[in-house]
Amino acid sequence: MSISSVSRGRLIRWGLVLVVVVGSIWVLFLDTHSVMHRIELHREHEALRAENERLQTNIDALREQLADSLSDAEIERIAREEYGMQYPNETVHPIE
Secondary structure, eight states: OHHHHHHHHHHHHHHHHHHHHHHHIIIIITTTTTHHHHHHHHHHHHHHHHHHHHHHHHHHHHHHHHHHHOOOOHHHHHHHHHHHOOOOOOOOOOOO
């Protein structure tokens, strides 16, 4: 073995190590499908899934409210309290 063949082997090994290190850094951090990007997307996916469950629960509660019919007394109470409606020829004295 000559000195040049030994140094050439080392150069090839170091070149391969460098390629593997640069490739790993590229895959982990720089690529559009990198591991870091996938972790961020997974976190966003979990947050959106939790929000979706919360909104679905809210939708179910609102559907239950729609299913319950309001009585005439309840409708009159809402009309008077929330919308300030009154009967004709009726005087309303607000209490503060």
